[in-house]
Amino acid sequence: MDGPILVRRAAAAVLAATVCGALSTLGPGPQRVGLAAASAPAPVPKHRGSAGAQHGAVARVDCRRVKCVALTFDDGPAESTGRLLDILAAHHVRATFFIVGEQAAKYPELVRREHEAGHQIADHSYTHADLGRASRKKILSELTRTQEAIRRASGITPDMLRPPYGSVSKRLTAITRRMGLAQVLWTVDPLDWEHRDTRYVERRVLKAVRPGYIVLMHDIHPTTVDAVPSIIEKLAARGYAFVTVPELFGGSLTPGEEYVQLKSGDHQGLP
Numbered sequence: 001m002d003g004p005i006l007v008r009r010a011a012a013a014v015l016a017a018t019v020c021g022a023l024s025t026l027g028p029g030p031q032r033v034g035l036a037a038a039s040a041p042a043p044v045p046k047h048r049g050s051a052g053a054q055h056g057a058v059a060r061v062d063c064r065r066v067k068c069v070a071l072t073f074d075d076g077p078a079e080s081t082g083r084l085l086d087i088l089a090a091h092h093v094r095a096t097f098f099i100v101g102e103q104a105a106k107y108p109e110l111v112r113r114e115h116e117a118g119h120q121i122a123d124h125s126y127t128h129a130d131l132g133r134a135s136r137k138k139i140l141s142e143l144t145r146t147q148e149a150i151r152r153a154s155g156i157t158p159d160m161l162r163p164p165y166g167s168v169s170k171r172l173t174a175i176t177r178r179m180g181l182a183q184v185l186w187t188v189d190p191l192d193w194e195h196r197d198t199r200y201v202e203r204r205v206l207k208a209v210r211p212g213y214i215v216l217m218h219d220i221h222p223t224t225v226d227a228v229p230s231i232i233e234k235l236a237a238r239g240y241a242f243v244t245v246p247e248l249f250g251g252s253l254t255p256g257e258e259y260v261q262l263k264s265g266d267h268q269g270l271p
């Protein structure tokens, strides 16, 4: 078994420019993935203690041998997040939520619900800030306030960060390494913040997904939430297992490293 497999962000740099739209697109709602409906549902992890990492609930699926996809939901929680959680529960799918701190402070019960349902919850800055261009002081403020808001809501302290807009820097990398945060980017971006069109989002995701990919969506948009049942059902029919981001990489992420996808060459036994 190798350690976590990662692809440097450079391979996906082209994706970064359009991520998450403008700050004004901020709204509620995160979400994440779990086992595909086609697979046996994994047991839901117990509520974990304070300050602990969430990675105890990982690696039930070997994504080097099984077709895996990680659904991720950014910018929430928001009002539409509750409905997304219902959908994920109905499909026995766990996902990864990249939470905006000020939304966590506004909807702590939804953060708690995400965690208790077995989803991974992670940091997406406090104000959806451009961390790649931020000062050290600003980065520390954005991250520590978000970590605290999520900890207060759920009892756990995240160990993953998705930098808003995919904007990273050496400074940010150094700080995330010290704070114990792996940097998670994405492979599939359906531009759901721009196209508030359920069928469009569904089509974009289904066309782009390959084994080992990370799908970026936003649970703050009801049009995106509406696309999730069909996305899950159609990917499950193709044999995909839905995993959280740590599960995709075998359960352990390295602080400071950037994760974009599980490398295709590491899918053994797949065509």
Ligand SMILES: [Zn+2]
Binding pocket: 019, 020, 074, 075, 124, 128, 164, 165
């Ligand atoms: Zn975002």
